[in-house]
Amino acid sequence: MTRDEFERNKRRFGDDVDAWPAPFRQEARAFVTGETDRSPQDDPDRALDRLVLEAALMASDEEALTRKVLARIDASRRSTWSSFLPRFLLEPAGLAACAAAMLVAMTLAGYQVARLQDDLPDSELLALASGARLPDNGLSDNGLSGDGMSGIAADPAAGEDSL
Amino acid sequence: MVPAAVQHEKPREDYELLARVAAGNQGALSELIARHGRGLRVFAARYLGNAGDAEDVVQEVFVTIWKQAARFDPARGRASTWLYRITANRCIDQRRRRALRTFIGLDDVRDEVASQEPGAEATTAARQELAIVRDGLSRLPERQRMAVLLRAVGDLDIAAIAEVMGGSAGSAEQLLVRGRRALRDHLRDHLAMAAEGLERKSS
Numbered sequence: 001m002t003r004d005e006f007e008r009n010k011r012r013f014g015d016d017v018d019a020w021p022a023p024f025r026q027e028a029r030a031f032v033t034g035e036t037d038r039s040p041q042d043d044p045d046r047a048l049d050r051l052v053l054e055a056a057l058m059a060s061d062e063e064a065l066t067r068k069v070l071a072r073i074d075a076s077r078r079s080t081w082s083s084f085l086p087r088f089l090l091e092p093a094g095l096a097a098c099a100a101a102m103l104v105a106m107t108l109a110g111y112q113v114a115r116l117q118d119d120l121p122d123s124e125l126l127a128l129a130s131g132a133r134l135p136d137n138g139l140s141d142n143g144l145s146g147d148g149m150s151g152i153a154a155d156p157a158a159g160e161d162s163l
Numbered sequence: 164m165v166p167a168a169v170q171h172e173k174p175r176e177d178y179e180l181l182a183r184v185a186a187g188n189q190g191a192l193s194e195l196i197a198r199h200g201r202g203l204r205v206f207a208a209r210y211l212g213n214a215g216d217a218e219d220v221v222q223e224v225f226v227t228i229w230k231q232a233a234r235f236d237p238a239r240g241r242a243s244t245w246l247y248r249i250t251a252n253r254c255i256d257q258r259r260r261r262a263l264r265t266f267i268g269l270d271d272v273r274d275e276v277a278s279q280e281p282g283a284e285a286t287t288a289a290r291q292e293l294a295i296v297r298d299g300l301s302r303l304p305e306r307q308r309m310a311v312l313l314r315a316v317g318d319l320d321i322a323a324i325a326e327v328m329g330g331s332a333g334s335a336e337q338l339l340v341r342g343r344r345a346l347r348d349h350l351r352d353h354l355a356m357a358a359e360g361l362e363r364k365s366s
Contacts, residue, residue: 012197014174021177021198021243022318023205048343052315055296056209062200065218066193069225073189076226093264 001031026053177242178235185232192229199243200225203250206316210254210309212301216261220253227253244323247313251327258305291357292350299349307342314339 001009006028013020017028030050175183175191177198183191203224208217227249235245300308306328313324325335 012174019174022202023316024201026315026318044347045343048346049315051292051296052300052311052346055293055300056205056312056316058205058208058214060201060204062197065200065204065221065225066196069192069196069222069229070189072222072226073229 001027006031023053023057026050177246178237181228181232181235181242184229185235192225195228196225199246202316203246206247206312207250207254209297209300209312209316210251210305211257211261213261216257220250220257223253224250240326241323243317244319244326247317247319247323248327251309251313254309292354295350295353295357296346298353299346302349303342303345307338307345310335310338311342311346 009020009024009028013024017025017032019025020028026049175194177195180191180195180198184195200221204217204221207220208214211217211220224246228246235242300311303311309328310324313319313327317323317327319327321332321336321339324339325332328335328338
């Protein structure tokens with residue numbers, strides 16, 4: 001920490017260095033007490049903490065951070081609906097996973113619906129088993145042939161009797 | 164006597180700022196970011212080993228504070244401890260997310276912040292020492308690294324570290340002691356290696 005930085009922080013955070021936020025506080029203490037030279041008689045833990053802090057420090061722009069945080073808050077206000085969705089669903093991987101799950105679900109649902117529609121009524125199956133010819137014009141809604149008789153009535157045996 | 168206009172206004176305490184944030188004051192949030200943004204970002208970056216993730220985490224932390232500042236109770240602890248606790252939890256979540264994404268092949272992440280090899284940037288002994296410490300930090304087990312960083316960057320005492328990490332003071336102290344010991348060993352070994360290398364070069 002330079003003298004200028006120290007004075008600037010003093011204006012920002014007040015005269016009491018111990019009340020400054022970390023890591024400004026540790027840097028200021030080191031500056032005030034001239035502890036930048038790590039003397040061997042110094043408390044080894046404190047010396048290591050100072051070394052770790054020095055190694056960890058990196059350039060930081062709090063103004064940019066503030067702008068980004070406020071933009072996020074603003075965005076979350078505008079799109080309240082998105083707050084009800086888990087965040088991963090808004091990411092490409094989440095969207096892809098959702099799309100795949102929907103595709104599988106729709107395929108299964110399609111098979112179910114198709115199977116229901118293709119279910120032949122028992123009367124038709126019986127007629128088919130006995131070799132009767134189904135009427136060309138199909139069945140009425142209630143599963144009976146157009147003349148109101150069941151498909152079983154067209155039993156070929158009946159025809160043979162009439163000969 | 165200094166005129167009133169020239170006198171510096173006494174900076175507000177963190178808990179006062181949090182109360183204002185809870186009331187919807189964006190200026191108080193900006194002040195809170197100016198005070199703690201740097202420390203939280205350094206902590207997150209060195210814990211996660213990735214500056215981009217750290218930036219994201221710290222933004223999330225302040226958005227959370229904006230939404231949940233009313234939940235802070237000054238009677239239960241210091242505001243800075245609360246901020247570091249939220250950040251530590253977010254960092255752990257981020258680490259899990261990153262591990263999952265890497266596992267399923269969505270990410271190929273290298274440590275952006277901590278990837279410097281000791282000696283890569285070392286043009287002077289002091290720089291070399293710092294590079295070795297950064298390398299040592301990145302190799303510490305996660306909980307030891309967190310304890311060491313909370314102490315060195317956040318300037319938290321043992322009780323506060325325990326509160327942030329959700330354990331007892333004894334276990335926090337153990338983590339800190341082990342982390343410091345491992346860092347010292349790493350530093351000693353690498354400095355010795357560097358000295359040997361220099362000797363060989365000169366001979």
